[in-house]
């Protein structure tokens with residue numbers, strides 16, 4: 268596209284722009300749906316004595332009951348991260364794994380746990396009714412909704428095995444959770460705040476934990492959660508690395524978080540399926556320059572183009588229900604409420620989810636969205652990670668996040684499990700610091716990059732907005748031979764503890780487990796942003 272307007276204008280005014288026809292895009296995407304195009308995903312592996320990957324579930328040595336459940340789930344073939352991570356975990360090794368959003372990481376950590384417990388135990392554990400629960404596996408995740416989702420998945424995979432899977436999370440009444448724990452627990456899924464509370468009330472003991480998982484591990488060890496996770500792992504009688512098996516999973520794994528994480532691991536294997544921290548290639552990404560004051564009008568145009576044949580603004584609920592789901596990310600909780608109200612007034616059935624809503628409302632919003640009853644969900648970052656909602660065809664970044672890793676997780680709510688999806692971002696003046704990372708990410712995913720965005724990226728000073736998306740094994744260049752490396756030497760020269768203490772996260776986060784999360788905002792990590800934005804308003808973590 269040629270540069271047709273005078274050079275004193277800012278880049279976005281020098282290039283012609285047009286609203287894209289979303290309906291058209293989604294139609295084209297529908298054609299490539301369900302191709303499960305995973306075969307050519309590159310996988311980087313490093314560490315000592317690496318178990319070989321396997322290409323079918325039947326070769327993984329999983330126990331029979333689990334294999335039956337895998338068939339029930341209609342999983343025919345392992346995804347790349349499953350092919351690599353499951354044999355590693357089955358061999359009892361610690362693992363730090365990074366794989367694209369929607370690529371099946373939940374099963375990758377659940378299968379070895381379920382199989383491992385069943386194989387060792389042989390038959391159902393006698394629980395009786397006990398006051399203190401002694402889980403054998405602990406899975407921590409950053410949000411209540413994600414913990415519930417992992418719980419559902421783990422229950423599905425444990426069907427008819429006799430395994431007891433329990434979830435505890437904040438915002439919900441604690442007494443029923445006590446009752447569930449009293450019936451016995453093999454696998455405990457939890458958000459950190461509620462778990463600490465349970466341990467301090469002597470209702471859970473971590474002394475028997477053999478398997479420990481941090482899902483969304485980079486978030487769990489990032490500002491906010493790290494002190495709580497450290498307390499759980501190091502001060503609450505959990506067996507130390509080497510006497511438990513630790514598995515860390517995420518789609519993004521910044522180098523400094525890897526360093527921090529390594530002290531929770533013992534002689535671990537690092538896996539990176541796909542370009543680490545990259546977006547799934549199945550997501551078509553679009554970026555449009557939209558000044559803040561025009562965003563609402565632009566959103567309306569976009570939604571109208573997504574739902575064509577509607578001449579007036581009042582779109583019938585029935586029509587929307589038949590169409591694909593749309594997830595709109597905004598920066599603040601107030602912004603989410605305001606946009607929800609405005610969309611509803613404009614005739615689009617919408618519902619908001621954020622950390623100021625009570626848990627009941629959060630769950631109701633998600634349920635209504637998943638069922639298609641409310642096909643537009645307006646969310647803060649509380650819905651950015653891990654949530655697996657089928658039929659999310661379009662993610663709109665009404666407000667772009669401040670770092671690229673958050674963008675990767677947000678757009679990853681579409682384009683999951685081999686399906687395609689569309690992600691549209693409204694880029695405004697204040698997003699210029701993100702332009703470089705955004706262009707790099709989009710280039711890596713073979714996306715069309717607007718000329719004006721490339722110019723913004725070129726003119727930005729080169730400093731990164733994030734903690735670096737991506738994440739090759741930080742342990743040393745000996746692993747970076749490209750492709751699989753089964754013979755690399757472990758070279759860990761960093762002192763992670765020292766590093767962690769040199770790392771200032773800002774005010775410690777105190778998760779509120781009983782009421783709405785108070786953690787919808789935290790100060791920016793000083794190392795994160797090179798532009799002076801004032802306090803960052805991120806959204807509700809549990």
Ligand SMILES: Nc1ncnc2c1ncn2[C@@H]1O[C@H](COP(=O)(O)OP(=O)(O)OP(=O)(O)O)[C@@H](O)[C@H]1O
Nearest residue numbers: 342344345346368369370371372373518653655684
């Ligand atoms: N082998 C498989 N075959 C078919 N579908 C699968 C397979 N493994 C996982 N899935 C499905 O893929 C979807 C995404 O899986 P999952 O939620 O575990 O992704 P994820 O990698 O954890 O994503 P995120 O990074 O967003 O947390 C789920 O609906 C899951 O049931």
